Amino acid sequence: MSETTTNPPKNNQRAANNAAPDFWPSNHPPDDLANKRAEWAEKYRESDKLAGIETTDDFTPFTQINDMFTRAFWDKKIHSKKTDAFFQGHRVAISPRRAEGFRQKDLALRNAAWAVSSMLSSRKGDEGKREGFQSAIEEGGPISPDKVDASDTAQMTGEIKKLAKLFGADLVGVTDYDERWIYKTRVDTRDYSEAEHDLPEGLTNVIVMGHSMDHDLVATYPSALAGASSGLEYSHEAGIVVQLVTYIRNLGYQAVGSMNDTGLVIPLAIKAGLGEYGRNQMVITPQYGPRVRFSKIFTDLPLDHDIPQKIGVREFCDICTKCADNCPPKALPFGPPQATQPNVSTIQGVKKWSADCEKCFGYWAAIGTDCAICMRVCPFNRKGDNWQDRLFLKIAQSRFRKLALWWDDRSTRADRVKPSAWWGSK
Ligand code: SF4
Ligand code: SF4
Numbered sequence: 421m422s423e424t425t426t427n428p429p430k431n432n433q434r435a436a437n438n439a440a441p442d443f444w445p446s447n448h449p450p451d452d453l454a455n456k457r458a459e460w461a462e463k464y465r466e467s468d469k470l471a472g473i474e475t476t477d478d479f480t481p482f483t484q485i486n487d488m489f490t491r492a493f494w495d496k497k498i499h500s501k502k503t504d505a506f507f508q509g510h511r512v513a514i515s516p517r518r519a520e521g522f523r524q525k526d527l528a529l530r531n532a533a534w535a536v537s538s539m540l541s542s543r544k545g546d547e548g549k550r551e552g553f554q555s556a557i558e559e560g561g562p563i564s565p566d567k568v569d570a571s572d573t574a575q576m577t578g579e580i581k582k583l584a585k586l587f588g589a590d591l592v593g594v595t596d597y598d599e600r601w602i603y604k605t606r607v608d609t610r611d612y613s614e615a616e617h618d619l620p621e622g623l624t625n626v627i628v629m630g631h632s633m634d635h636d637l638v639a640t641y642p643s644a645l646a647g648a649s650s651g652l653e654y655s656h657e658a659g660i661v662v663q664l665v666t667y668i669r670n671l672g673y674q675a676v677g678s679m680n681d682t683g684l685v686i687p688l689a690i691k692a693g694l695g696e697y698g699r700n701q702m703v704i705t706p707q708y709g710p711r712v713r714f715s716k717i718f719t720d721l722p723l724d725h726d727i728p729q730k731i732g733v734r735e736f737c738d739i740c741t742k743c744a745d746n747c748p749p750k751a752l753p754f755g756p757p758q759a760t761q762p763n764v765s766t767i768q769g770v771k772k773w774s775a776d777c778e779k780c781f782g783y784w785a786a787i788g789t790d791c792a793i794c795m796r797v798c799p800f801n802r803k804g805d806n807w808q809d810r811l812f813l814k815i816a817q818s819r820f821r822k823l824a825l826w827w828d829d830r831s832t833r834a835d836r837v838k839p840s841a842w843w844g845s846k
Contacts (some may be wrong), residue, residue, distance in 0.1 A: 437729065450529030453480065460600055464661075471690045471728035472697060475600075476759045479769030482684060484554065484603040485614055486764045488777040492785075494503025495613035496597075496846055498778065502785040509788055521839035522788070530644045533651030537679075540658045548608035548615065550681075552658060555606050556618065557677035560665035567672030570722045577724040584629050585666060587660040590712070591630030591705060596719060597623045602683040617682060619718065620674050625725070627664070627717040628685065628692040632655045632708040635794075636845070637802050639837040641796045642748075644789040646839075650713065654679065657715040665717055673721040684767065685714040693726035696733035699773045700743035700752060700794035704733045706813070709800030733800070733818035737773070740825055741836070743794035751779035752794060785813040796836070799828040 457479055468474065484490060492503040508514065513527035540557065541550045549555035570576045577594060584592040605614035637649035661677035668675035676682075685702055689695060694714070695705035702710035706729075744752035752775050761768055762776035784790055795801055799816065802809040817826035828834070 422667055427744045451642070451835070452474065458716065464598065464600070467691065467728070471687070472730070472734060473687055473690065474757070474759075474771040476771060477767045479600070480767070481600060481602065481604045482767040483605055483614065484607050484681075485605070485612060488765045488781045490554065490607050490612065491765065492781065493609075498781070500785065503781075503787075506785045506788055510647075511538065515788065517626070521640055521645045526643060526645040526839060527845075530647040530651055533648040533655060535651075536655035537658050545609065545739050548610035550607075550609050552654070552679035554609055556682045557661060557665070557679070558618075559662045559677060560669045560675060563669045563674060564672040570671070570673070573722045573724045576673045576722065580627060580664070580668075580721070580723065584627065584660070584664055587663045588631075588656055589629035589660050589715075590608055590632045591695045591707065593628050593689070594723045595626050595688055595691040595693075595725050597626055597630065598688065600689065601687045603681075605680065611614070619676060619682070620720075622720050623674065623676070623718045624720050625718075625723045626688050626692070626721070627719065628694060629657065629660060629664075629717075629738045630689065630694050630703075630705060630708070630712045631660070631715065633711045633713065635711065635801075636794060636837065636842060638796055638801065639710055640839050640842050641793050641836070642787055642789070642791045644837050645842060646792065647789045650790055650792070653713040657713060659716060660714045668717070668721050671721065673719055675721070676718045677715045678718065682718070683716070685716055688716055690728055691726075693729050696729070696731050698733050698774060698798065698800070699737040699741070700798055701773060701775045702795060702798075704798070704800045706731050707804065709802055710795045710798050711801050732821065736799070736816055736821050736825070739822060742797045742799065742828075746793050746797045747780075748791070748793065749776075749779040749783040751776045797834040799825065799834075802833070 457477065459670065460479070461475070485647065487500070491498045493499060505515070509527065510531055513524050513531060516522060516524040516527055537552060541552050544551060551557045579593045582727050595598065606617050608615040631653040633649040633653055640646040657679055661679065665675040665677040686697065689703045690697055694701040698704045698710060700710060703712065703714065704710050705712050726734070738756070741754055744754050753773050757772045758774070759769065759771040762774055763778050765777040766774045799812070802812065804810065812824055
Protein backbone atom coordinates (compact mmCIF):
# COMPACT_ATOMS: atom_id res chain seq x y z
CA MET A 421 0.00 0.00 0.00
CA SER A 422 2.81 2.37 -0.68
CA GLU A 423 1.82 3.25 -4.20
CA THR A 424 4.27 5.52 -5.91
CA THR A 425 2.06 7.05 -8.52
CA THR A 426 -1.49 8.15 -8.70
CA ASN A 427 -1.46 8.73 -12.44
CA PRO A 428 -4.27 6.92 -14.22
CA PRO A 429 -3.09 4.12 -16.47
CA LYS A 430 -2.20 4.98 -20.02
CA ASN A 431 -3.14 1.62 -21.40
CA ASN A 432 -6.30 0.18 -19.91
CA GLN A 433 -7.24 -1.74 -22.97
CA ARG A 434 -4.71 -4.51 -22.72
CA ALA A 435 -5.60 -5.24 -19.15
CA ALA A 436 -9.29 -4.85 -19.78
CA ASN A 437 -9.15 -7.33 -22.63
CA ASN A 438 -7.28 -9.72 -20.35
CA ALA A 439 -5.09 -10.47 -23.35
CA ALA A 440 -2.54 -12.22 -21.23
CA PRO A 441 0.80 -12.90 -22.81
CA ASP A 442 1.90 -16.29 -21.52
CA PHE A 443 5.28 -15.78 -19.94
CA TRP A 444 4.59 -17.86 -16.87
CA PRO A 445 6.24 -19.52 -15.04
CA SER A 446 9.89 -18.57 -14.92
CA ASN A 447 9.55 -16.88 -18.30
CA HIS A 448 8.78 -20.16 -20.08
CA PRO A 449 6.57 -20.28 -23.13
CA PRO A 450 3.13 -21.49 -22.02
CA ASP A 451 2.32 -25.08 -21.35
CA ASP A 452 -1.12 -26.40 -22.14
CA LEU A 453 -3.27 -25.54 -19.08
CA ALA A 454 -5.47 -28.63 -19.35
CA ASN A 455 -2.41 -30.87 -19.19
CA LYS A 456 -0.93 -28.78 -16.43
CA ARG A 457 -4.11 -29.12 -14.34
CA ALA A 458 -3.96 -32.89 -14.66
CA GLU A 459 -0.26 -32.87 -13.74
CA TRP A 460 -0.88 -30.65 -10.71
CA ALA A 461 -3.85 -32.71 -9.52
CA GLU A 462 -1.64 -35.77 -9.49
CA LYS A 463 1.46 -34.09 -8.09
CA TYR A 464 -0.23 -32.20 -5.27
CA ARG A 465 -3.05 -34.58 -4.29
CA GLU A 466 -1.47 -35.68 -1.03
CA SER A 467 0.12 -32.39 0.05
CA ASP A 468 -3.07 -30.45 -0.77
CA LYS A 469 -5.03 -32.83 1.44
CA LEU A 470 -2.63 -32.14 4.30
CA ALA A 471 -2.80 -28.39 3.69
CA GLY A 472 -6.59 -28.30 3.29
CA ILE A 473 -6.18 -26.88 -0.24
CA GLU A 474 -8.97 -27.87 -2.63
CA THR A 475 -8.70 -26.98 -6.32
CA THR A 476 -11.38 -27.59 -8.94
CA ASP A 477 -11.17 -28.57 -12.60
CA ASP A 478 -11.12 -24.97 -13.80
CA PHE A 479 -8.16 -23.94 -11.63
CA THR A 480 -6.29 -21.09 -13.27
CA PRO A 481 -3.21 -19.30 -11.91
CA PHE A 482 -3.87 -15.73 -10.87
CA THR A 483 -2.96 -12.78 -13.07
CA GLN A 484 -1.69 -9.89 -10.99
CA ILE A 485 -3.34 -7.12 -12.98
CA ASN A 486 -6.54 -8.41 -11.42
CA ASP A 487 -5.50 -7.89 -7.83
CA MET A 488 -7.47 -5.17 -6.13
CA PHE A 489 -4.57 -2.78 -5.59
CA THR A 490 -3.64 -3.00 -9.27
CA ARG A 491 -7.23 -2.70 -10.48
CA ALA A 492 -7.45 0.52 -8.48
CA PHE A 493 -5.21 1.99 -11.19
CA TRP A 494 -6.48 0.53 -14.46
CA ASP A 495 -10.05 -0.57 -13.85
CA LYS A 496 -12.57 2.25 -14.22
CA LYS A 497 -14.97 0.31 -12.02
CA ILE A 498 -12.52 0.66 -9.10
CA HIS A 499 -10.39 3.73 -9.85
CA SER A 500 -11.70 6.96 -8.33
CA LYS A 501 -10.54 10.15 -6.65
CA LYS A 502 -10.87 8.30 -3.36
CA THR A 503 -8.59 5.44 -4.45
CA ASP A 504 -6.01 7.97 -5.69
CA ALA A 505 -6.25 9.82 -2.39
CA PHE A 506 -5.90 6.53 -0.52
CA PHE A 507 -2.51 5.75 -2.11
CA GLN A 508 -1.29 9.34 -2.09
CA GLY A 509 -2.25 9.65 1.57
CA HIS A 510 0.18 6.86 2.44
CA ARG A 511 3.07 9.02 1.19
CA VAL A 512 2.16 12.32 2.76
CA ALA A 513 -0.25 13.07 5.58
CA ILE A 514 -3.10 14.74 3.74
CA SER A 515 -6.62 15.48 4.89
CA PRO A 516 -6.24 14.71 8.59
CA ARG A 517 -9.58 14.56 10.37
CA ARG A 518 -10.75 15.47 13.83
CA ALA A 519 -11.72 11.87 14.52
CA GLU A 520 -9.42 9.97 16.83
CA GLY A 521 -7.00 7.76 14.94
CA PHE A 522 -7.20 9.92 11.79
CA ARG A 523 -5.40 13.00 13.07
CA GLN A 524 -2.18 14.26 11.55
CA LYS A 525 0.04 12.41 14.03
CA ASP A 526 -1.82 9.16 13.30
CA LEU A 527 -1.31 9.59 9.55
CA ALA A 528 2.29 10.63 10.15
CA LEU A 529 3.02 7.52 12.22
CA ARG A 530 1.39 5.22 9.67
CA ASN A 531 3.39 6.76 6.84
CA ALA A 532 6.61 6.66 8.85
CA ALA A 533 6.01 2.94 9.49
CA TRP A 534 5.70 2.37 5.73
CA ALA A 535 8.76 4.50 4.86
CA VAL A 536 11.39 1.77 4.35
CA SER A 537 9.04 -0.41 2.34
CA SER A 538 8.03 2.61 0.25
CA MET A 539 11.67 3.44 -0.42
CA LEU A 540 12.19 -0.03 -1.86
CA SER A 541 8.97 -0.15 -3.84
CA SER A 542 9.39 3.28 -5.44
CA ARG A 543 13.00 3.12 -6.60
CA LYS A 544 12.38 1.37 -9.94
CA GLY A 545 9.21 3.13 -11.01
CA ASP A 546 10.95 4.26 -14.22
CA GLU A 547 11.31 0.59 -15.20
CA GLY A 548 7.66 -0.19 -14.42
CA LYS A 549 8.65 -2.17 -11.35
CA ARG A 550 7.27 -1.82 -7.88
CA GLU A 551 9.51 -4.11 -5.88
CA GLY A 552 7.89 -6.06 -3.10
CA PHE A 553 4.39 -5.48 -4.45
CA GLN A 554 4.31 -5.80 -8.23
CA SER A 555 7.77 -7.15 -8.96
CA ALA A 556 10.33 -9.22 -7.10
CA ILE A 557 13.03 -7.51 -5.06
CA GLU A 558 16.16 -7.02 -7.14
CA GLU A 559 18.66 -6.99 -4.32
CA GLY A 560 21.14 -9.31 -2.73
CA GLY A 561 24.29 -8.89 -4.78
CA PRO A 562 25.97 -11.32 -7.16
CA ILE A 563 25.85 -15.07 -6.63
CA SER A 564 29.15 -16.46 -5.39
CA PRO A 565 30.85 -18.63 -8.04
CA ASP A 566 31.75 -21.11 -5.26
CA LYS A 567 28.82 -23.17 -3.96
CA VAL A 568 28.99 -24.38 -0.37
CA ASP A 569 28.23 -28.04 0.18
CA ALA A 570 24.52 -28.21 1.03
CA SER A 571 24.14 -31.98 0.92
CA ASP A 572 23.15 -32.08 4.60
CA THR A 573 19.76 -30.49 3.97
CA ALA A 574 18.60 -30.86 7.57
CA GLN A 575 21.57 -28.84 8.79
CA MET A 576 21.17 -26.24 6.03
CA THR A 577 17.45 -25.87 6.74
CA GLY A 578 18.15 -25.44 10.46
CA GLU A 579 20.76 -22.77 9.74
CA ILE A 580 18.50 -20.87 7.32
CA LYS A 581 15.70 -20.84 9.89
CA LYS A 582 18.07 -19.69 12.61
CA LEU A 583 19.31 -16.83 10.41
CA ALA A 584 15.81 -15.81 9.33
CA LYS A 585 15.01 -15.37 13.03
CA LEU A 586 18.31 -13.62 13.67
CA PHE A 587 17.43 -11.10 10.96
CA GLY A 588 14.03 -10.57 12.60
CA ALA A 589 11.47 -13.04 11.23
CA ASP A 590 9.03 -14.39 13.81
CA LEU A 591 8.10 -17.52 11.89
CA VAL A 592 9.83 -19.45 9.13
CA GLY A 593 8.94 -22.51 7.12
CA VAL A 594 9.98 -24.10 3.84
CA THR A 595 7.94 -25.57 1.03
CA ASP A 596 8.45 -26.55 -2.58
CA TYR A 597 8.32 -24.16 -5.53
CA ASP A 598 4.69 -24.85 -6.33
CA GLU A 599 4.17 -23.07 -9.65
CA ARG A 600 0.38 -22.97 -9.27
CA TRP A 601 0.67 -19.99 -6.95
CA ILE A 602 3.08 -17.96 -9.08
CA TYR A 603 1.24 -15.08 -10.78
CA LYS A 604 0.81 -15.80 -14.44
CA THR A 605 2.38 -12.42 -15.20
CA ARG A 606 3.50 -9.43 -13.17
CA VAL A 607 2.40 -5.84 -13.73
CA ASP A 608 4.30 -3.16 -15.61
CA THR A 609 3.33 -0.17 -13.49
CA ARG A 610 4.09 2.30 -16.28
CA ASP A 611 0.95 1.37 -18.17
CA TYR A 612 -0.57 -1.44 -16.10
CA SER A 613 0.05 -3.99 -18.80
CA GLU A 614 1.24 -7.53 -18.14
CA ALA A 615 4.96 -8.23 -18.08
CA GLU A 616 7.10 -11.30 -17.66
CA HIS A 617 8.71 -12.21 -14.37
CA ASP A 618 12.46 -12.06 -14.08
CA LEU A 619 12.67 -15.31 -12.15
CA PRO A 620 15.70 -17.47 -12.87
CA GLU A 621 15.33 -21.05 -14.04
CA GLY A 622 15.73 -23.94 -11.62
CA LEU A 623 14.03 -22.62 -8.49
CA THR A 624 13.02 -25.51 -6.27
CA ASN A 625 12.11 -24.17 -2.84
CA VAL A 626 10.33 -21.30 -1.13
CA ILE A 627 11.31 -20.01 2.29
CA VAL A 628 8.24 -18.39 3.84
CA MET A 629 8.68 -15.98 6.74
CA GLY A 630 6.00 -14.66 9.10
CA HIS A 631 6.18 -11.17 10.63
CA SER A 632 3.88 -10.59 13.57
CA MET A 633 1.99 -7.31 13.75
CA ASP A 634 1.86 -5.23 16.90
CA HIS A 635 -1.07 -6.41 19.02
CA ASP A 636 -1.88 -3.06 20.57
CA LEU A 637 -1.90 -1.17 17.27
CA VAL A 638 -4.11 -3.84 15.68
CA ALA A 639 -6.52 -3.32 18.59
CA THR A 640 -7.22 0.21 17.26
CA TYR A 641 -8.50 -0.91 13.83
CA PRO A 642 -10.14 0.78 12.02
CA SER A 643 -7.86 3.84 12.14
CA ALA A 644 -4.91 5.30 10.30
CA LEU A 645 -2.97 4.68 13.50
CA ALA A 646 -3.65 0.95 13.19
CA GLY A 647 -2.28 1.05 9.63
CA ALA A 648 1.14 1.55 11.23
CA SER A 649 1.00 -2.13 12.24
CA SER A 650 0.93 -3.16 8.55
CA GLY A 651 3.50 -0.62 7.41
CA LEU A 652 5.90 -1.57 10.18
CA GLU A 653 5.95 -5.21 9.12
CA TYR A 654 6.32 -4.43 5.41
CA SER A 655 9.29 -2.23 6.30
CA HIS A 656 10.74 -4.91 8.57
CA GLU A 657 10.27 -7.70 6.07
CA ALA A 658 11.91 -5.69 3.28
CA GLY A 659 15.14 -5.66 5.28
CA ILE A 660 14.87 -9.25 6.49
CA VAL A 661 14.23 -10.60 2.98
CA VAL A 662 17.18 -8.69 1.50
CA GLN A 663 19.50 -9.90 4.28
CA LEU A 664 18.56 -13.57 3.88
CA VAL A 665 18.70 -13.35 0.08
CA THR A 666 22.20 -11.85 0.34
CA TYR A 667 23.29 -14.70 2.61
CA ILE A 668 22.00 -17.40 0.26
CA ARG A 669 23.55 -15.77 -2.80
CA ASN A 670 26.84 -15.59 -0.93
CA LEU A 671 26.58 -19.36 -0.41
CA GLY A 672 26.51 -19.71 -4.22
CA TYR A 673 22.77 -20.35 -4.75
CA GLN A 674 19.97 -18.46 -6.42
CA ALA A 675 17.64 -16.48 -4.18
CA VAL A 676 14.92 -14.03 -5.14
CA GLY A 677 13.26 -11.95 -2.44
CA SER A 678 9.53 -11.33 -2.52
CA MET A 679 6.85 -9.70 -0.41
CA ASN A 680 3.38 -9.46 -1.99
CA ASP A 681 4.77 -9.68 -5.52
CA THR A 682 5.33 -12.64 -7.87
CA GLY A 683 2.96 -15.12 -6.27
CA LEU A 684 0.26 -15.77 -3.70
CA VAL A 685 1.90 -16.22 -0.33
CA ILE A 686 -1.11 -17.63 1.56
CA PRO A 687 -1.04 -21.15 0.05
CA LEU A 688 2.74 -21.18 0.36
CA ALA A 689 2.60 -20.19 4.05
CA ILE A 690 0.05 -22.94 4.71
CA LYS A 691 2.15 -25.50 2.84
CA ALA A 692 5.21 -24.35 4.78
CA GLY A 693 3.43 -25.31 8.00
CA LEU A 694 2.98 -21.80 9.38
CA GLY A 695 -0.77 -21.93 9.94
CA GLU A 696 -4.21 -22.75 8.66
CA TYR A 697 -6.62 -20.81 6.43
CA GLY A 698 -9.53 -18.97 8.06
CA ARG A 699 -12.84 -17.46 7.02
CA ASN A 700 -11.25 -14.00 7.17
CA GLN A 701 -8.97 -15.00 4.25
CA MET A 702 -5.93 -14.98 6.51
CA VAL A 703 -3.45 -17.61 7.62
CA ILE A 704 -4.15 -18.24 11.29
CA THR A 705 -0.98 -19.17 13.10
CA PRO A 706 -0.76 -20.91 16.49
CA GLN A 707 1.58 -18.18 17.79
CA TYR A 708 -0.08 -14.93 16.66
CA GLY A 709 -3.43 -15.99 15.22
CA PRO A 710 -4.14 -13.97 12.06
CA ARG A 711 -1.88 -11.05 13.13
CA VAL A 712 0.94 -11.94 10.73
CA ARG A 713 2.27 -10.70 7.39
CA PHE A 714 4.28 -13.04 5.21
CA SER A 715 7.28 -12.68 2.91
CA LYS A 716 9.02 -15.30 0.78
CA ILE A 717 12.28 -16.19 -0.89
CA PHE A 718 12.47 -18.36 -4.02
CA THR A 719 15.67 -20.37 -4.11
CA ASP A 720 17.46 -23.42 -5.46
CA LEU A 721 19.28 -23.99 -2.16
CA PRO A 722 18.55 -27.61 -1.17
CA LEU A 723 16.27 -27.53 1.87
CA ASP A 724 13.90 -29.83 3.73
CA HIS A 725 10.20 -29.05 3.46
CA ASP A 726 7.87 -28.49 6.37
CA ILE A 727 4.54 -30.25 6.71
CA PRO A 728 1.25 -28.33 6.88
CA GLN A 729 -0.20 -28.30 10.37
CA LYS A 730 -3.81 -28.66 11.36
CA ILE A 731 -4.61 -26.55 14.41
CA GLY A 732 -8.40 -26.76 14.31
CA VAL A 733 -9.02 -23.46 12.48
CA ARG A 734 -11.30 -24.99 9.83
CA GLU A 735 -13.48 -26.58 12.51
CA PHE A 736 -13.54 -23.37 14.56
CA CYS A 737 -14.43 -21.19 11.57
CA ASP A 738 -17.29 -23.56 10.82
CA ILE A 739 -18.95 -22.47 14.08
CA CYS A 740 -17.76 -18.85 14.14
CA THR A 741 -18.66 -15.88 11.92
CA LYS A 742 -17.21 -13.01 13.96
CA CYS A 743 -15.09 -11.68 11.10
CA ALA A 744 -18.02 -11.76 8.66
CA ASP A 745 -20.41 -10.30 11.24
CA ASN A 746 -18.12 -7.37 12.00
CA CYS A 747 -17.02 -6.50 8.46
CA PRO A 748 -18.53 -3.07 7.74
CA PRO A 749 -19.15 -3.60 3.98
CA LYS A 750 -20.13 -7.26 4.49
CA ALA A 751 -17.31 -8.45 2.27
CA LEU A 752 -16.68 -11.78 4.02
CA PRO A 753 -18.67 -14.94 3.41
CA PHE A 754 -20.95 -16.88 5.73
CA GLY A 755 -21.44 -20.61 5.22
CA PRO A 756 -18.92 -23.18 4.00
CA PRO A 757 -16.04 -22.55 1.55
CA GLN A 758 -17.07 -22.11 -2.09
CA ALA A 759 -15.28 -22.38 -5.41
CA THR A 760 -17.10 -19.36 -6.83
CA GLN A 761 -15.32 -16.05 -7.47
CA PRO A 762 -17.02 -12.93 -6.10
CA ASN A 763 -15.16 -11.11 -8.91
CA VAL A 764 -11.91 -11.33 -10.91
CA SER A 765 -9.79 -10.39 -7.91
CA THR A 766 -10.19 -13.90 -6.52
CA ILE A 767 -8.20 -16.79 -8.00
CA GLN A 768 -10.31 -19.12 -10.13
CA GLY A 769 -10.75 -22.77 -9.20
CA VAL A 770 -9.95 -22.91 -5.49
CA LYS A 771 -12.64 -23.95 -3.02
CA LYS A 772 -12.16 -21.60 -0.10
CA TRP A 773 -13.60 -18.71 1.86
CA SER A 774 -13.17 -15.67 -0.37
CA ALA A 775 -13.76 -12.02 0.43
CA ASP A 776 -15.46 -9.74 -2.03
CA CYS A 777 -12.35 -7.61 -2.53
CA GLU A 778 -14.29 -4.89 -4.34
CA LYS A 779 -16.43 -4.32 -1.26
CA CYS A 780 -13.42 -4.60 1.07
CA PHE A 781 -11.20 -2.16 -0.82
CA GLY A 782 -14.18 0.16 -1.37
CA TYR A 783 -14.35 0.47 2.41
CA TRP A 784 -10.58 1.11 2.66
CA ALA A 785 -10.83 3.87 0.07
CA ALA A 786 -13.83 5.38 1.88
CA ILE A 787 -12.00 5.60 5.23
CA GLY A 788 -8.65 6.51 3.63
CA THR A 789 -6.65 3.76 5.30
CA ASP A 790 -6.46 -0.02 5.53
CA CYS A 791 -8.88 -2.02 7.62
CA ALA A 792 -8.31 -5.23 9.53
CA ILE A 793 -11.35 -5.42 11.77
CA CYS A 794 -11.61 -9.05 10.68
CA MET A 795 -8.14 -9.61 12.15
CA ARG A 796 -8.87 -7.70 15.36
CA VAL A 797 -12.10 -9.54 16.20
CA CYS A 798 -10.86 -13.05 15.36
CA PRO A 799 -10.80 -15.15 18.57
CA PHE A 800 -7.33 -16.40 17.58
CA ASN A 801 -5.98 -12.83 17.74
CA ARG A 802 -4.39 -12.96 21.19
CA LYS A 803 -1.18 -11.81 22.78
CA GLY A 804 -0.60 -15.34 24.05
CA ASP A 805 1.41 -14.15 27.04
CA ASN A 806 -1.09 -15.11 29.74
CA TRP A 807 -2.79 -18.27 30.99
CA GLN A 808 -6.22 -17.24 29.72
CA ASP A 809 -4.97 -16.98 26.12
CA ARG A 810 -3.15 -20.28 26.39
CA LEU A 811 -6.20 -22.01 27.87
CA PHE A 812 -8.45 -20.50 25.19
CA LEU A 813 -6.24 -21.89 22.42
CA LYS A 814 -6.22 -25.33 23.98
CA ILE A 815 -10.01 -25.40 24.18
CA ALA A 816 -10.47 -23.82 20.73
CA GLN A 817 -8.36 -26.57 19.21
CA SER A 818 -10.30 -29.33 20.94
CA ARG A 819 -13.79 -30.74 20.49
CA PHE A 820 -14.93 -28.24 23.12
CA ARG A 821 -14.46 -25.37 20.67
CA LYS A 822 -18.04 -24.15 21.21
CA LEU A 823 -17.11 -23.50 24.83
CA ALA A 824 -14.12 -21.43 23.64
CA LEU A 825 -16.39 -19.43 21.36
CA TRP A 826 -18.90 -18.91 24.19
CA TRP A 827 -16.07 -17.67 26.43
CA ASP A 828 -14.74 -15.32 23.74
CA ASP A 829 -18.24 -13.91 23.17
CA ARG A 830 -18.35 -12.88 26.81
CA SER A 831 -14.93 -11.26 26.94
CA THR A 832 -13.86 -7.73 25.97
CA ARG A 833 -10.82 -9.08 24.10
CA ALA A 834 -12.00 -7.96 20.67
CA ASP A 835 -13.25 -4.51 21.69
CA ARG A 836 -11.69 -1.66 19.75
CA VAL A 837 -9.10 0.27 21.77
CA LYS A 838 -9.44 4.01 21.34
CA PRO A 839 -6.45 5.53 19.52
CA SER A 840 -6.16 8.11 22.33
CA ALA A 841 -5.74 5.22 24.78
CA TRP A 842 -2.93 3.85 22.60
CA TRP A 843 -1.19 7.22 22.50
CA GLY A 844 -1.66 7.58 26.25
CA SER A 845 -0.31 4.14 27.14
CA LYS A 846 3.29 3.62 28.16
S1 SF4 B 1 -10.39 -5.79 5.99
FE1 SF4 B 1 -12.22 -4.76 6.82
S2 SF4 B 1 -13.50 -4.45 5.03
FE2 SF4 B 1 -12.00 -5.96 4.43
S3 SF4 B 1 -12.90 -7.96 4.85
FE3 SF4 B 1 -11.77 -7.40 6.70
S4 SF4 B 1 -13.28 -6.34 7.99
FE4 SF4 B 1 -14.10 -6.41 5.92
S1 SF4 C 1 -13.28 -14.61 13.30
FE1 SF4 C 1 -14.02 -16.70 13.57
S2 SF4 C 1 -14.71 -17.32 11.54
FE2 SF4 C 1 -13.43 -15.53 11.27
S3 SF4 C 1 -11.39 -16.33 10.88
FE3 SF4 C 1 -11.50 -15.96 13.06
S4 SF4 C 1 -12.16 -17.89 13.95
FE4 SF4 C 1 -12.58 -18.00 11.75
